[in-house]
Amino acid sequence: MKRRLFVKKATLSSFATLIGTEIVFGSNILDGYMPLALQDPDPFKMFSKNKEMIVLNDKPWNIEAQAHLLDDKITPNSCMFIRNNGLVPENIDVKNWVLKIDGESVAKEKTYTLSDLKSKFKHHTYQLTIECGGNGRSEFNPPAKGNQWTVGAVHCASWTGVRLKDVLEDVGIKNNAVYIGYHATDIHLSRDPKKEPISRGCPMSKALQDETLIAFQMNGKDIPFVHGYPLRLVAGGWPASVSGKWINRISVRNKVHDGTKMTGDAYRVPCKPVAPGEKVKDEDMCIIESMPVKSLITYPKSGATIKKGKVLNIRGHAWAGELEVAKMEYSIDYGATWKVCTIEKPINRLAWQHFSASVDFPQTGYYEVWAKATDTNGIAQPMLLPGWNPKGYLNNACHRIAVKVT
Numbered sequence: 001m002k003r004r005l006f007v008k009k010a011t012l013s014s015f016a017t018l019i020g021t022e023i024v025f026g027s028n029i030l031d032g033y034m035p036l037a038l039q040d041p042d043p044f045k046m047f048s049k050n051k052e053m054i055v056l057n058d059k060p061w062n063i064e065a066q067a068h069l070l071d072d073k074i075t076p077n078s079c080m081f082i083r084n085n086g087l088v089p090e091n092i093d094v095k096n097w098v099l100k101i102d103g104e105s106v107a108k109e110k111t112y113t114l115s116d117l118k119s120k121f122k123h124h125t126y127q128l129t130i131e132c133g134g135n136g137r138s139e140f141n142p143p144a145k146g147n148q149w150t151v152g153a154v155h156c157a158s159w160t161g162v163r164l165k166d167v168l169e170d171v172g173i174k175n176n177a178v179y180i181g182y183h184a185t186d187i188h189l190s191r192d193p194k195k196e197p198i199s200r201g202c203p204m205s206k207a208l209q210d211e212t213l214i215a216f217q218m219n220g221k222d223i224p225f226v227h228g229y230p231l232r233l234v235a236g237g238w239p240a241s242v243s244g245k246w247i248n249r250i251s252v253r254n255k256v257h258d259g260t261k262m263t264g265d266a267y268r269v270p271c272k273p274v275a276p277g278e279k280v281k282d283e284d285m286c287i288i289e290s291m292p293v294k295s296l297i298t299y300p301k302s303g304a305t306i307k308k309g310k311v312l313n314i315r316g317h318a319w320a321g322e323l324e325v326a327k328m329e330y331s332i333d334y335g336a337t338w339k340v341c342t343i344e345k346p347i348n349r350l351a352w353q354h355f356s357a358s359v360d361f362p363q364t365g366y367y368e369v370w371a372k373a374t375d376t377n378g379i380a381q382p383m384l385l386p387g388w389n390p391k392g393y394l395n396n397a398c399h400r401i402a403v404k405v406t
Contacts, residue, residue, distance in 0.1 A: 086197025
């Protein structure tokens with residue numbers, strides 16, 4: 001007889017503890033939940049993902065979108081990339097879920113239930129761009145270890161929650177606060193309960209921004225399980241690893257947080273340029289903060305065919321970490337010349353921006369449409385892969401699609 005986990009309706013009860021090898025879900029379940037027999041998991045059903053998503057790893061789950069799947073202005077769950085460092089939690093007890101705020105730099109430790117957070121603090125909603133620090137890693141040579149992301153480890157959803165700074169103000173923060181670090185209920189791959197898969201954080205300046213949220217909704221609904229239900233940190237514009245999922249504790253530190261994947265070469269790049277393949281000492285690596293300027297053509301899909309004399313309408317998104325995109329351009333001659341795209345202002349700070357252009361081709365043949373964004377500091381995307389680094393982070397080279405004119 002198979003042992004089962006029964007997950008009740010989210011509006012009525014909490015999730016039970018994993019006790020066997022099959023999961024059975026009740027009715028009226030959360031968006032993003034689907035029945036799954038763990039002996040033969042189907043990630044597309046399990047996570048309600050588009051069938052064109054690409055699975056990079058299943059232990060832990062890491063799944064990316066393709067450029068054309070990200071055409072929506074607000075990314076739906078079905079096309080959001082999944083980046084996990086450990087196994088997804090197996091005991092989500094919503095009724096008794098708490099968030100503890102502790103650390104050397106709090107006036108006094110304090111604990112909040114989900115109800116406390118939702119009732120005591122004002123709710124805020126922002127569209128926030130979240131991109132994996134390793135997005136584009138597959139292009140690095142020598143190859144960098146890790147999931148070989150192409151272009152699809154980015155999304156911009158609408159997040160609702162309470163401001164982290166409001167919660168920290170309620171707790172009381174000492175003047176020596178330097179960093180926050182999050183802790184969560186995901187499971188280390190070894191299943192050792194004493195080990196955390198990941199415990200990262202950010203400086204107080206980022207933690208206290210208006211847009212840094214303790215979120216409990218995504219796109220107007222409860223956050224899908226694999227994206228952090230019931231509570232996650234969302235810090236747009238910085239590597240996605242800062243936006244911890246399934247959080248149950250935030251520590252306010254009097255030093256740079258030293259949790260799992262905060263040290264060594266994790267989410268760090270050389271402080272100075274290095275030659276491809278060069279070994280870099282840990283002390284010569286700097287923590288990634290604001291992500292670089294970047295853009296993505298989401299329509300049409302690469303490989304499009306168009307008749308001679310017809311205009312090709314392209315569109316996509318651009319983002320620039322803590323900054324805005326000031327200019328968007330396209331080229332059909334491999335960067336020899338550039339023409340300006342229309343670029344919209346972000347709906348709020350740290351949201352990606354939408355661009356469009358009408359492209360004319362001079363004759364029949366094969367073309368590539370390249371996209372290049374420039375941020376408000378005048379820094380543009382490089383046409384080719386930027387400087388090599390050991391972990392393959394921060395590839396913001398121009399995106400391009402193939403077009404055939406007949």
